[in-house]
Amino acid sequence: MKILIVNTLYYPDKVGGAEVSTQLLAEGLVRAGMEVSVACASGTGFDSVTALNGVRVYRMRNANLYWPHQPKRHSRVAKLLWHAIDVHNVIMSRKLKKIIAREKPDVVHTSNLACLSVDMWRVARNAGVPIVHTARDYYLICPATTMFSDAEPCKRQCGSCALYSAPKRAASSRVEVAVGVSRFVLQKHLESGYFPEATRTAVINNCYVPSVETTPFKRTRRYEGGPVRLGVLGRVARDKGSEVVLEQLSADRTLDWTLAFGGSGDPDYIASLRAKYRDPRVEFLGHVKAGDFLNSIDILIVPSIWHEPFGRVIVEAYSYGLPVVGANRGGIPEVIEPRSNLVFDMGRPETLIGKIAEAIELLKTPCVHDHLRRHADTFSPESMVNAYLDVYRSALEGALTRSVEPVAAAIAPKARMD
Template identity: 65%
Template structure:
């Protein structure tokens, strides 16, 4: 079976979890005996082909008014023009058509299509190639891909987003199998009219790969005493809910704690956090090695205000035997280890402290760390690859059309 995967970015260009998941899927499919090529966009240089771990990668130079992954502010008018071009990018569409004609894949698996254009669905359909789409975020529904505005998640599409999503919604009728990285993100799309002709919808969780920057140690089976070491890991940005965490921790006097924050963010926003929540118990570490960071804390906190589609850092923490206290937002509840029951209600932020107390008690459980590591094994690369091969087999049952335009 030959699979063509289309995603906005691919290694070595990476800004988040979508790129990690795409690479793990592509390389996992190769190990499973599939032939795989990837199409991605790049903001520099010229169109080129590279090969990495058995994967053939087409890097297509983006053709639009600006490259969105370069930090720079643009006016609303320029952004509107960018999105209009991105919707049906004629030049990128021509490039994609040529690649599909050259590679002749059995399946086209799309995910984030910013900079590539949803025109790939039309191109694949006209070439009689079945289409599997993976919803990794809210790109099809929201210009920012986050559905987060005014410091809170959007319960529904606003008028502007609905207008933006209209052509994408119509084009999604070409998708034969729709996959979501969580039930939450998949249902959000289905409820808003996406993938109306899909022969199957399926949830396939993202996987994690053991972090190679630290060998997981056999943690002490019992939390001894003193301040509990709390940690937050990932991009530092408003939707991640750090303000909620700070306000609850600083208002509470029942817990002894220290807090380490690992990750980069906008300099201005970081400055505001450090000024507004100055406390000697809080340390901003900047970019860290995730494995080493997780080995240095007792409890990870994921206080996301936005509806995280999945939340890979939770599984990464479990792979190190670290319990996770997380908000009940988006797809996070689907990832939380059920035996720990450490979800707090973002609508009632004081429950965060309650769950932290529960987590500290759980640290006394001699079986906790091994149980969490075992739970993480359920999110393996092999399990994800097997699930995708299964949906590809479903897509291949699509009837062949005749006289395709």
């Protein structure tokens, strides 16, 4: 099977988990015997073709007002124009048309499409190639990709987002199979009217590959009583729930704890947190190595206020044998190890304290670290690759059915009128 994967970025260009998952999928498909090519955007240089670990990579120079993956501010007008072009970027579509003509893929698998345009779907459908799309965030629904506004996640599309996304929603009717990295993110798209003609929908979680630090597993810290060391790993920001954790722990008088934030953020925001919560038990470490940080704490807290589509950091923590307490937002509850059930209600943030207490008791359980590490193993690249191969076969079957039905209708005898 020949597969063309289309994603905004590809290694070594990387912003987040989407790019990691895309590379793991592409190379995993190659190991499974598939012929794989990738089309992605680039903010520098010219259009180019390279080979990387058995994957042919087409890098298409960005054809919009600016390259959005650079730390530079743009005016509101420039952003509006950028998004207008991004919906129907004819130049990028023409480039993909040439790639499809050259590669002749059996399936086109799209993912993040910022800088590339949903017009890619029209090109693939016109070429007679079935489309599988993976929703990794809310790009199709919200220009900010987060569906988060005024310190709260959006319950539904606002008027401006609905207007902005109408062409994308219409274009999504060309998708044969729709995939979500969590049930939550898939359902959010379906409820908003996306993928109305899809012959199948599926949930395929992102995968995780343990680092050399965790293979073989070596944990240098084990909880043996006393202050429990809590940690929050990732960007320090309001939508990430940084202040929720500080507020609840500062008000509690039942737990013995220390808290470390591993990650950077807006300097002014972090300064405001330091000033508001003056507590020697709280550390802001800035940028850290994930392995070192996870090996230094007892419990990870994932307190996101916004609806995280998946939550890769949770799986990473499990690979270190760490209990994880997560908010009931987005796809987070789907990743939390089910037997631990360490999910707190962000609508009642005081429930965080009770779940931390449960996690402390869990730490006293024999073999808890091994059990949690086995849960991380369920998010393997092999499982993800096999799931996508099954989805690709469904897309081919669905496309075949679509092509046969019109022919059958055309040759069917006309009914007699009595």
